[in-house]
Amino acid sequence: MVKCSPAELDASFAALADATRRGVLEQLGRSDATITDLAERFQMTLAGMMKHVGVLEEAGLVATEKVGRVRTCTLGARRLEEETAWLERHRQLWDARFDELDKVVEELKRKEKNNGRKK
Amino acid sequence: MDARSENQPIASKNRTTVERSSEREILVTRTVNGPARLVWEAWTKAELFKQWWVPKSFGLTLLSCEVDARVGGKYRLVFRHGGGEMAFFGKYLEVIPNSRLVWTNEETEGGAISTLTLEEKAGKTLVLLRDLFPSKEACDAAMTSGEKDGSGETFEQLDALLVALAG
Numbered sequence: 502m503v504k505c506s507p508a509e510l511d512a513s514f515a516a517l518a519d520a521t522r523r524g525v526l527e528q529l530g531r532s533d534a535t536i537t538d539l540a541e542r543f544q545m546t547l548a549g550m551m552k553h554v555g556v557l558e559e560a561g562l563v564a565t566e567k568v569g570r571v572r573t574c575t576l577g578a579r580r581l582e583e584e585t586a587w588l589e590r591h592r593q594l595w596d597a598r599f600d601e602l603d604k605v606v607e608e609l610k611r612k613e614k615n616n617g618r619k620k
Numbered sequence: 621m622d623a624r625s626e627n628q629p630i631a632s633k634n635r636t637t638v639e640r641s642s643e644r645e646i647l648v649t650r651t652v653n654g655p656a657r658l659v660w661e662a663w664t665k666a667e668l669f670k671q672w673w674v675p676k677s678f679g680l681t682l683l684s685c686e687v688d689a690r691v692g693g694k695y696r697l698v699f700r701h702g703g704g705e706m707a708f709f710g711k712y713l714e715v716i717p718n719s720r721l722v723w724t725n726e727e728t729e730g731g732a733i734s735t736l737t738l739e740e741k742a743g744k745t746l747v748l749l750r751d752l753f754p755s756k757e758a759c760d761a762a763m764t765s766g767e768k769d770g771s772g773e774t775f776e777q778l779d780a781l782l783v784a785l786a787g
Contacts, residue, residue, distance in 0.1 A: 566760055584640065587763045591646070592638035594678075599636055599650045599747075601672035605662045606654035613658075 516560035521545070522553050526562060526576070533575045536565075640763075643756040646732075648749040656718045656740040659747060663721065663736065664689035673697070691715050695723065725751075730758035 540550035557563035641647035666687040696709040714722035725731035732751035753759035
């Protein structure tokens with residue numbers, strides 16, 4: 502937190518200064534939601550909710566993702582954690598795969614040595 | 621972090637890195653202790669490819685594997701998983717022997733274009749694999765799908781596996 506620039510802090514505090522936006526964060530802490538869901542829950546127009554979500558997004562507190570015509574909101578930090586976890590699993594999968602590739606290449610090297618280079 | 625070699629009989633295990641290299645791209649790298657032409661062979665000949673693409677620890681059975689590594693040629697991998705089968709397929713867009721292979725991933729919408737680059741130096745080969753998605757959203761989706769329903773690790777693993785296999 503000490504690394505936050507004054508501008509970033511301002512954005513966060515401004516985002517949190519509004520009761521609706523705090524409610525949205527609380528809601529997203531329980532589960533992801535679409536803009537439509539949030540607008541209904543907080544009894545506002547879509548445009549009004551989009552504005553609130555936009556402020557939260559700019560402050561880095563919420564991430565949104567548009568799939569087809571639906572925009573889904575998630576807590577920003579959680580999304581990062583998910584990505585980090587995914588990257589690590591992906592790395593493990595490729596690590597295992599490359600370990601097997603190493604064996605295949607070793608075997609090819611051995612064969613070439615035995616046969617002399619024919620190719 | 622990658623230097624855990626306690627259980628590794630091979631002292632010289634190389635490091636695998638994975639990063640999100642841009643909004644739309646995932647990059648995997650690894651050095652293989654062998655010349656590029658052998659890595660190329662292992663990547664483009666079906667009988668070799670199937671020996672490594674599905675490590676035993678994945679717990680999947682590869683039912684069939686077709687690889688036609690020519691420009692416009694197709695590949696198709698079919699796996700048995702549980703009671704069903706699943707297929708991964710696409711075609712090769714660019715084929716420069718021992719150096720560059722580009723293919724599509726067509727089993728899902730928004731699938732990546734994969735680019736394999738081999739850089740040989742002093743008998744070793746740096747392998748770079750880039751998965752370029754059509755949009756940031758498609759890349760995000762590939763990295764988080766299957767986790768939101770909270771159905772547990774099995775699905776997460778399966779999901780990661782599917783994406784990896786598709787890559």
